[in-house]
Amino acid sequence: MAYDFDRFLRYDELTAWLRDLVAAHPDLLALESYGTSHEGRDLWLVTATDTSTGSHDTKPAHWVDASIHAIELSGTVAACHLLQHLVEGHASGEAAVVEALRTRTFYVVPRVNPDGAEWVLADRPRHRRSSTRAWPWADAHEFPGAHVEDVDGDGRILQMRIPDPDGAWRPHPDDERLLVPVPLDAPADDAPRYRLLTESRVVDHDGFTVPTPRPPEGLDLNRNFPAGWATKVTGSGDHPLSEPEIHALVRAIAARPNVCGYNAFHTSGGVLLRPSSTTADAELPPDDVWAYTELGRRGTELTGYPVHSVYEDFTWDRSDTMSGAADDWAYEHLGVFGWTTELWDVIAAATDHRSPTKIWYLGPTDDDALAVLRWCDEHAPEGHVDWYPFDHPDLGPVELGGWADVGVWVNPPADRLKAEVAPHAAFAVAHALASPCLAVRRARAVALGGRSWRVELGVANTGWLPTEVSARARKADMVRPLLAEATGDGVTVIGGPARQTLGQLDGRAALRFTGGHDGTPDRALVTWLVEADPGTEVHLAAWHPRAGRAEATVVLEA
Incomplete structure (x- = not known):
């Protein structure tokens, strides 16, 4: 199956592409299922090494997995591109790739969460961050409020705005298509104000309030690892490894004691994140902080992405940290240097600077949002949709439009996918070659x-x-x-x-x-x-x- 890393593959397409690639390179690649998902799909693992110089388990290894979060589809593209980079680099005699496959092994999981990705890629998508299993209520009861969905059936999940004199959003003074927060000194002018929601159904609407409950599928698979697992962490599951996708992943890694490095491909932010999520650098072994810095320096040289400690730079409230993540587990439980690569930064594409480290909490500044809108006008017109009226089945007249988050803020547009993910293959090779041998x-x-x-x-x-x-x-x-x-x-x-x-x-x-x-x-x-x-x-x-x-x-x- 032909694939140029310019689109997101559904599960059957991904499976076919992996099988074709492995069949074409049996001396370098092997494909196996390391478990099954909640909905029964095989979880695919590709092993890459030059078998003429030894079996995979006789060499130090680097582990890469991707797309644990359903909407973070670029991770799968990056993982597949890594596999293509390895086989093409070996065929062309690229020195670093040849040496890496001669002396090391790569274990690559292109999609940790196939169920969630299928929901996101459906003809009528359902917006999923993570697993599709109903949790914490096993009957999948939908509590009153907004439940994200492609309400008008056009294959997109956009935004939904409702005129409201108390609304917290107003048109940007330089471009009325863009909604920005009403400033703290709320000017007394005639500018319309809106209440803003992601495109949703509204369950049991009372005619006045619109709660935003956590969806019935409330799990976050990247909070289900044993590292610092806690019930207070949103979406952590019933217990560590309660979810079949994470239980299988941890068992697969533990069964391969030759793993010396770990990298998870996520989106977005355009950064290389490292542990710890819960502990200050001053409390980590200084040799490890130094090693992370040196490895990260190489990563930045190859990818252009800056390096950040999750705790030091990305944590809003250090008294209420997020634990149970994969990279923390790799470092804390295995003692290997784990990374989370957050692919794609649309602000960096649209401006001369990168997204602030607290954007996940505060969102973009008005100027950055306007710059992204104008960038979309030129490079990704599907990324922001002009507002259009819609007779909502629960709310009555509303407008749909605004940001199409999945294809501009969360993932790069299709024509930028390959260029965005390509440098990360070189970092995976460099990290693998740093391993003991x-x-x-x-x-x-x-x-x-x-x-x-x-x-x-x-x-x-x-x-x-x-x-x-x-x-x-x-x-x-x-x-x-x-x-x-x-x-x-x-x-x-x-x-x-x-x-x-x-x-x-x-x-x-x-x-x-x-x-x-x-x-x-x-x-x-x-x-x-x-x-x-x-x-x-x-x-x-x-x-x-x-x-x-x-x-x-x-x-x-x-």
């Missing part, structure tokens, strides 16, 4: 006389990160140590065990703190005394749950 640097046997030999194996961590990945993982003893073993037909190991524990190895990052007096914290040398006949082959192997497996064979020769 074992390599054999010495393998030899020294004759001691008769049938006795000293066999040596020297291994090195050739990656930037240490074998544990983070200081948090080291301090909490989250990662099992490096092991080495000597085996062979007719080989007897004497004077010690055949399998030895070698601890953990630093990566290149640690050498920044040695003042140029490095030593060899990234290396380990293990020796065995063996008895065997001359000409015998001794197989040497070293392996680490995160840094992969490295092997060598020596022939016993006098």
